[in-house]
Amino acid sequence: MADLGTQFAVEVEGVVNARPESMVNDKIETGKVELAAERIKILSKSEEMPFDMGAEELNLELPTLLDHRPLTLKHPKIKSIFKVQANVAKSFREAAEELGCVEVFTPTISTSATEGGAEVFKLDYYGHDAFLVQSPQLYKQIMVGALERVYLFSHAYRSEPSVTTRHLSEVVQMDCEIAFVEKFEELLDYLEFVGTEMVGKASEYSKEEMKFLGVEMPAIPKKVPRLRLREAQEIIAKETGSGRRYDPDLTPEDERVICEWALREHGSDFVTITHFPTKKRAFYTMPDPKDTEFSLSYDLLFKGIEICSGSQRVNNYEELLSRMKEKGVNKQGFEMYLQTFKYGLPPEGGFSFGLERITMKLLGLSNVREASLFPRDMERVDLRFSS
């Protein structure tokens, strides 16, 4: 067998025997048997490994891990991450369908910069300017006019010229949008249902992988604690002895602190934050009629990070036009979206989960890149640009 090497694919014929007592390995599925090979056929060969693929942990620096993605993805520990990710997607779908949502497929090439701002990838579309969608927001809102409750998987793109551990230039978004919702609290119920069901079921489906990866099961409460932004900021100020009580958003550090609080006080890895300042949210977000400085918006935090964002939407045509004007959003590229409201859209709202972030936090990974098969950022598309 001098011809065999690591990572070769082989076909083996032989007899399966019980292992001698001393050789039994409880850690692997095949630990109680061995194969007495009688014939081995090499299906594909491999060159020498650039690092030890047999080690229990790969322990590579992130850039090296990603530079050799086809190889490192074969490592049992890395592979398990993406089996769990498949279960997150599956569980999201099951939860969305339980709410009566129908799956829709929306385009990623658009002529509008959904969220405004400059962080869009521009492309030449048959001589016209087009953009990659920053979110499927406009299309899912259009769709509730027709199908009332929809869900979708979409890619979302942000040209963010910065490198953080929690941002990617291309992500997978899982969205629900639900019509005939009049009460804000109803939306929060749906949001929390999908969030906890998804994470809960995915963990159940992935029990074996979670154990193999040495990850604890998430703390899923009967009732997710809900705080207005200002309430959360009060708590954070108390917890930390200092605080940014009047900031328009939570900082990453704030998110960590409030999640620690939620776990300690409510036994919950989730916490819902509502009522972000209207100024800081996109034009389609409905201001709170009782206090228009704040909006009917929410984030769902999980294990120290925002994994979901959403809001009740402005569904009145005139109000939407004036919100766009206030926000300085040009109508160009939004003509079809605006038709939706011209011809009547019921009260509605929705939310959007990030697949990679959920995978990252569920498995305690330190960088969102580890939760993406082929992460895109400003430094890399498959290989590093500098290399």
Added chain:
Amino acid sequence: MADLGTQFAVEVEGVVNARPESMVNDKIETGKVELAAERIKILSKSEEMPFDMGAEELNLELPTLLDHRPLTLKHPKIKSIFKVQANVAKSFREAAEELGCVEVFTPTISTSATEGGAEVFKLDYYGHDAFLVQSPQLYKQIMVGALERVYLFSHAYRSEPSVTTRHLSEVVQMDCEIAFVEKFEELLDYLEFVGTEMVGKASEYSKEEMKFLGVEMPAIPKKVPRLRLREAQEIIAKETGSGRRYDPDLTPEDERVICEWALREHGSDFVTITHFPTKKRAFYTMPDPKDTEFSLSYDLLFKGIEICSGSQRVNNYEELLSRMKEKGVNKQGFEMYLQTFKYGLPPEGGFSFGLERITMKLLGLSNVREASLFPRDMERVDLRFSS
């Protein structure tokens, strides 16, 4: 009630009564009851309709249908198309999972022109050239090295400066890729299993919609007829009295003829065509070792059109390099893909279905644009460029 109008969203409180015998309408779900309204609240208003939304069929020209998409999608007949589409997606997933495939999420921004050629959308990626993927081909091949059997939903992009009834610039692709397949016939078994299961189950799930749309259930055979390209061309020549026996591919008219033959002779709306000329297929397609002029490739036709394409892949590193060279494919942008083979990939193959085309043919639509919520082509992104 003078204030109410078409397409208004309303909240009604009242008493549900049985309809008088003479008013019963068997065609709708609520045809046996009526609501005696006691209180009506208007949730959203609508402007006057640009056409009659109450008609049983919309009967609009395609451009008008698409110009008013948020409105036309609300029509019961149009809405049903996309309920069926959701069931096609669901059934594909079920079939793929029955084969033991794990769902993966692959990027759409790439640095390689997957299939070679000029039909790519180029974008500026932080100052670097990048492309939208023409298919998730490279990534799904990488993934079978890790997970052995995978499936995925991806968007695929073609900058085709032509307008046909069966092409779009952005489509949804449903792919399977399966490793440790050595026999070509095994791949065909998988392909036909997924194809017939998907269409069969989707039709079952959509019985109500199919009936409402007046569409017949598809003819799904126990065994899908399989023909080599040359055999199919012989049959087509006989059927039509003329023929292009030595053409490298089937024409749209050929596809129609051979499907008619399959339905008549085998009671099948499906027919598998194999062994397309090696020259006409992408570099990753394995030539038939018995006759390298032809390749271990296949198309699955359904009701007169190709809905699926695939092949056994070249999995030997040196052979792949020489195939790329022959085809004039530059290695640039393929470095990571090539790593896969350098470190050993087992024998494998796969296939790829087009969601919009299946929806179109299953429902007898005359244009693939009717099977896409927001179709992209050279003339339109939501609205027409000329308008």
